[in-house]
Amino acid sequence: METRHYEVKIESNLIDDIRDHTRWFMGLGIVFLILGIAAIAFPWVATLSLEIFIGVLFVIAGVAQAVQSFSIPRWGGFFLNVGLAVLALIIGLLMLFYPLAGVITLTSLVAAFLLIAGILKTVFAFQVKPAIGWGWTLAGGLLSLALGLLILFQLTEAYPWVLGLLLGVDFVFTGVWMLILASKARQTL
Template sequence: METRRYEVSVQTNLINDIKHHTRWFTGLGVVFLVLGIAAIAFPFVATMSLEIAIGILFVIAGIAQAVQSFSIPRWAGFFLSLGLSALALIVGLLMLFYPLAGVITLTTLVAAFFLVTGILKTTFAFQVKPALGWGWLLVGGLLSLALGLLVLLQLSKAYPWFLGLLLGIDFIFTGIWMIALASRAKRL
């Protein structure tokens, strides 16, 4: 019983927080919508931007780990930490200097992710059948499988725009969710 009371309290606090900040949620939702539309309209630019951002993050992580490696005197993990920092730096710099190769690698990884999640979702759907929503899970799993196969089979044609398209779709759904959340909170 105590857990249920806690859940209601958390939900009430969340709704109150959203009510007091509906303009921010709505504004951020609009920003996500606009960015999503732009990413879908210019998927190659969005893909390259994403790849470069990830490359920069790897470089920053590599530098931070190198600083950490030298900041602890006589640390047993010094060489391992320094090796990991070198790896992160190399990957980041390769992504920055050869962005198209990075896009191909990222797209291949995303396609593999879709294949694995598609198999797992489909398997799980059959395990929970006839539970409520098992059909949606099955459809989602089959769509993930189809998308993963489509990208892998058409990789040379898909890689320049695929990640940008996914980013755009994600941003649009995030924007819609935030606007809907703010709208719903206003009415409560």
């Protein structure tokens, strides 16, 4: 009984917080919705932007790790840390100077992730087959597997747009979710 009271209190606090910041949730939801629609409409631009952003993150991480390596005197992990910093810098700079290769690499990684996730989900679904919802797990696994194979077999045609499209779909769903959440919180006044 105590657990249910705790859950109700958390839900009530969450609704109160959302209601107090409804404008932020609505505004952020609209921003995500617009960015998602733009990414779906222009997936190549979104894909390239994502690749450049990841390249910049690698460069920043490499510089930060190099600074950290030299800031700790007589540290046993100095050479490993410097090596990782150099690796991050090289990857980041390669992604920035050769964005097309970076897009192909990222798309290949997404395809590999979807294939592996699809296989694992499918196997898991058959392991828990009598359980409630095993069919949804199987459907999700087969969908991930199909998307991974689609990207893999269509890589030369898919790489310019697939990441941007996936990012756009995620942003649209995030935007819709935030708008619905803010709307529901307002209705509980």
